[in-house]
Amino acid sequence: MEILVCVKRVPDTSENEIEVNSSGSDIERDDLVYSVNEWDNYAVEEAIQIVENAGSGSVTVITIGDDESEEILRREMAMGANNGLLLSDDAFENSDGRGIATILKAAVDKGKYDLIFTGAQAEGGAAQVGGMLAAMLDLPYASLVNKIEVKDDKLIVGREIEGGNQEMNDISLPCVLSIQTGINEPRYVGIRGIRKVASVDIPVMSASDLGVDASVIGDAGAKVKRTDYFVPEFGDGAEMLEGSSEEIIGKLIELLKANGGL
Numbered sequence: 001m002e003i004l005v006c007v008k009r010v011p012d013t014s015e016n017e018i019e020v021n022s023s024g025s026d027i028e029r030d031d032l033v034y035s036v037n038e039w040d041n042y043a044v045e046e047a048i049q050i051v052e053n054a055g056s057g058s059v060t061v062i063t064i065g066d067d068e069s070e071e072i073l074r075r076e077m078a079m080g081a082n083n084g085l086l087l088s089d090d091a092f093e094n095s096d097g098r099g100i101a102t103i104l105k106a107a108v109d110k111g112k113y114d115l116i117f118t119g120a121q122a123e124g125g126a127a128q129v130g131g132m133l134a135a136m137l138d139l140p141y142a143s144l145v146n147k148i149e150v151k152d153d154k155l156i157v158g159r160e161i162e163g164g165n166q167e168m169n170d171i172s173l174p175c176v177l178s179i180q181t182g183i184n185e186p187r188y189v190g191i192r193g194i195r196k197v198a199s200v201d202i203p204v205m206s207a208s209d210l211g212v213d214a215s216v217i218g219d220a221g222a223k224v225k226r227t228d229y230f231v232p233e234f235g236d237g238a239e240m241l242e243g244s245s246e247e248i249i250g251k252l253i254e255l256l257k258a259n260g261g262l
């Protein structure tokens, strides 16, 4: 089984204080610690397990980003992905979700994959790239996937439904799945693994390598334009608990007790 996993480099919320920038257009991105999007890490683990269980095939991790995005590809390769592919070009900057899916589709068309994974969502929270990519490729798609079983030339796929319910589906290959967290337990990436892939060659493809028309991606092609970005004002009676996680938990328990919640 040849599997492609789309991974995104995102700010690590456990390592950073996230603040809105002075122009109110985005978060302040200077000096942030970045890592691989959590959902994507589960997707890579699932892909590795499928290939390990089948005893054949390979996992390719792909990202759209700048030179620094290479580090997340190496991390996922240290975890066990076989190949990395970096899609990088100034023309990709400020793409909307459709632009991102357009670039990924062009890369998928250059390869031959039985299965394509995205995360259920990234830090943008739009949860749109997986569905759009599947539609552009004209492939079957399942979202919020929390269970995968390979059965001959198809998959049995579980989906997490609102209210804790579970749905099971047969889906034919090739297909696109967006992966929910909790589907597995991603393996630990040790320093030895990182060293092993430190000098592995990671190909880079530009808009022209992919044959993507620059007018349909990036700022020029974005039909969804972000116009504002801010922290909403607190509503009446709202209170922000501050301090370390332990202090916040303590304050929360006291509040629940004081208000009859416990």
Ligand SMILES: Cc1cc2nc3c(=O)[nH]c(=O)nc-3n(C[C@H](O)[C@H](O)[C@H](O)COP(=O)(O)OP(=O)(O)OC[C@H]3O[C@@H](n4cnc5c(N)ncnc54)[C@H](O)[C@@H]3O)c2cc1C
Residues within 6 Å of the ligand: 006, 007, 008, 009, 026, 037, 039, 040, 062, 063, 064, 065, 094, 095, 096, 097, 098, 100, 117, 118, 119, 120, 121, 122, 123, 124, 125, 126, 127, 128, 129, 130, 222, 224, 225, 226
């Ligand atoms: C400076 C800046 C300006 C922006 N301007 C706009 C704008 O004007 N309009 C707008 O709509 N958006 C804008 N964005 C958002 C950006 O384009 C989003 O990353 C994109 O829309 C994907 O949305 P998401 O992160 O919510 O992805 P989701 O759809 O939530 O992600 C789902 C999955 O798609 C895959 N995926 C997402 N991004 C990538 C990637 N880069 N490489 C590989 N796989 C990926 C991953 O598997 C991920 O788990 C801007 C972002 C920045 C940093």
